[in-house]
Amino acid sequence: MAETQSSPRLVRFGAFEADLQTGELRKDGVKLKFSGQPFQVLSILLERPGEVVTREELQKRLWPDTFVDVERNLNTAVNKIREVLGDSAETPRFVETLPRRGYRFVGKLEARCDATPVISNGVLNPGQVDLEIAPTRLSQADPLPKRETPKDGRRNPFRTGLLPGAAALALVFGILIWYLLRSLPPPRISEYVQLTHDGQPKILAGTDGNRMYLNQFDPHAIAQLAVAGGQSASLPVSVENPFVWDVSPDGSTLLLSANDNNLSSIGIAGSSLRHLTKEEVTGATWSPDGKSVAYSAHRSGEIYRIRSDGTEAQKLASADLQTHNKVAQDLDWSPDGETIRFARDFELWEISSHGSVPRKLLPNWNPGAYVCCGNWTPDGAFYIFLSGDSLLRTSNFLAGAQLWALDERRGGLRRQPTQPVQLTSGPMRWGHPIPSRDGKKIFARGVAIRGELEKYDSQSREFHPLLGGISAEFVSFSKDGKSVAYVSFPEGILWTANRDGSNPVQLTDPPLYPKVPQWSPDGTQILFGVNPARENPDTYIISSEGGQPRRLLPHEKGPVMDAKWSPDGRKIVFAACECIMDYSTSDIRILDLRSNQVAKIPGSDGLWSPVWSPDGRFIAVLSFVGDPRVYDFETKKWSVLPIGRSDWPTWSHDSRSIYFLHSTGRDPGVFRISVEGGKIERVVDLKGFPMTGWFSYWFGLDPTDAPLLLRNVGSEDIYALTLDRK
Helix, strand or coil: CCCECCCCCEEEECCEEEECCCCEEEECCEECCCCHHHHHHHHHHHHCCCCEEEHHHHHHHHCCCCCCCHHHHHHHHHHHHHHHHCCCCCCCCCEEEECCCEEEECCCCEEECCCCCEEECCEEECCCCCCCCCCCCCCCCCCCCCCCCCCCCCCCHHHHCCCHHHHHHHHHHHHHHHHHHCCCCCCEEEEEEECCCCCCCEEEEEECCCEEEEEEECCEEEEEEECCCCCCEECCCCCCCCEEEEECCCCCEEEEECCCCEEEEEECCCCCCEEEEEEEEEEEEECCCCCEEEEEECCCCCEEEEECCCCCCEEEECCCCCCCCCCCEEEEECCCCCEEEEEECCEEEEEECCCCCCEECCCCCCCCCEEEEEEECCCCCEEEEEEECCCCCCCCCCCCEEEEEEECCCCCCCCCCCCCEECCCCCCEEEEEEECCCCCEEEEEEEECCEEEEEEECCCCEEEECHHHCCEEEEEECCCCCEEEEEECCCCCEEEEECCCCCCEECCCCCCCCEEEEECCCCCEEEEEECCCCCCCEEEEEECCCCCCEECCCCCCCCEEEEEECCCCCEEEEEECCCCCCHHHCEEEEEECCCCEEEECCCCCCEEEEEECCCCCEEEEEECCCCCEEEECCCCEEEECCCCCCEEEEECCCCCEEEEEECCCCCCEEEEEECCCCCEEEEEECCCCCECCCCCCCEEECCCCCEEEEEECCEEEEEEEEEECC
16 A cells, blocks of 8 residues: 655644644644744744754745845744744743843653654554544444343353342442542633723732722822722822732721831721831731731841730741842732742742741742742632743833632642742733632733833923933943943843944844943944852843853952943942842942052942943942042042932033933933032923833933933733633
């Protein structure tokens, strides 16, 4: 017989199925909008799972005889793949980036052919065909087997069917065992409904069943919103700058902090404020019966339990001094009253509500990922939390994660699943999930992150797009003004280009996220900082033409941050401290590149963010305890700049003035202060200007001293996600 064979064309991985012949991708049977070059790149990676496919190979396969910008096309294609698959460059589940080399598919594959079997030489060979074992079924044409009677006339009860009851009982028992051991269908999100449409920064605090309570930031206030959506309304309280942590189980009382971050409670209907503790807190939650409160102390990192009237304080857990960030946040009390969970050091932990040593909730799951912000559904069936890349993890206003659920349903003999289930994927990022009182929905803020780079025109007093309005920040111009370096937002990739944005060159790959790059005076190198998860900030240096980044001080144990070149390129100034997550003890140091010696500037304790003046005489810094300062190398003295709390010190190109950004408060703007006379001028009024960035805001100057800012053109609103649970 002639040989007939079906070639493999369907490849399954996770919830996805790729048809390599028709170019279609499905998720849970639903066809996705995904084709063209991104699908071609994915197909090539699926052909060689686990192997590195180099950029050169992909170029030969996809663009063999055509001149194209391969780097940009590949980056665009891979970003699209990750967007559709809900994947992350920092913690890849499917596509891994090998910096400067290529890509690799790391997911688990289940390959198969069409339903057509392979017939070779008259022999059936199922090959990769998916097979199901079905019970044998006799057709009407098949004769029933005759029942034989022993020659002695006696019947065998096991052959004559005299024990059908025992067989039926065994069958029922087997079905019961299967039912008790069966795996329950995982939860999923079946519907998304947008509840607000103002796009303003906000954080969910809780719900009483009819309304949600939100922390708003522009202006700073507590707001209430119907669970069906609509316009939010301010909820007046008798404290300034309130921040709500939780809503009591009966929906009558809020847990909140004020200016001093001390914990208090206040009735929603307007009852008087009750102070619960004088400690500065970083999180608080009600017990399920409303009689107690658990909170985390900011300075000590300890977790306490008190009665709702503020009495009978009890320490439940001490801080883990071995962790990078000992502060506990996002506390939640289990519905059965026995457990308290919280986030610490970008991981989830839990303790007994009566006190115990904290233990990690998911110790071996997705290492290196950002995990936080969990809450139980009211029945305790699911624990909903956030996990994703570490992007923007220091910002309260931007989300960088997807929603996950830990299935904690109990009953029968089934084992509780140990691995979380991903509930969301795609470009939308989520923050602060709050389950509804009936457990059927999850309220969460959805954030679409994007900025627009803009330049301020002092003549028209208006902002205009720069470099085509790309979503990028940390812009730095070379000394000759011909080239520019910037970091794409929120992808976190360092690029260089001509001053007009043409001829872009990618210098770094995720998960490295460069910050505040600066050209060397000769234009051959670029300094940049990084803030890796669970590690101290560090500084790297890279050739402006590309290559492998290297640490500036490979043997320095403490943070090396905010590094800047001296104007002659012979030295580098930076902030350093022998600490973890406590930069208030930092000082300013100078690295001599010729001798490789490091020296501390006297009197620089508690100072950070140094910037060298273009003429080399001064260094401007920020202070953790007061106004910015300036160090004069000629007089070897510090002077105070009476401009108040400020950010992003930037020198004018004539070294006569320093520009600062006031990003918060009632008077946001860009200000300039002269070094000699101390005269303060407002350069730009930023009231109503929405800023964004890795630090929530960024500011710089172009070669003409025109202010540069990243305008927030993304969206941020509250959504109701239907939790389908069977």
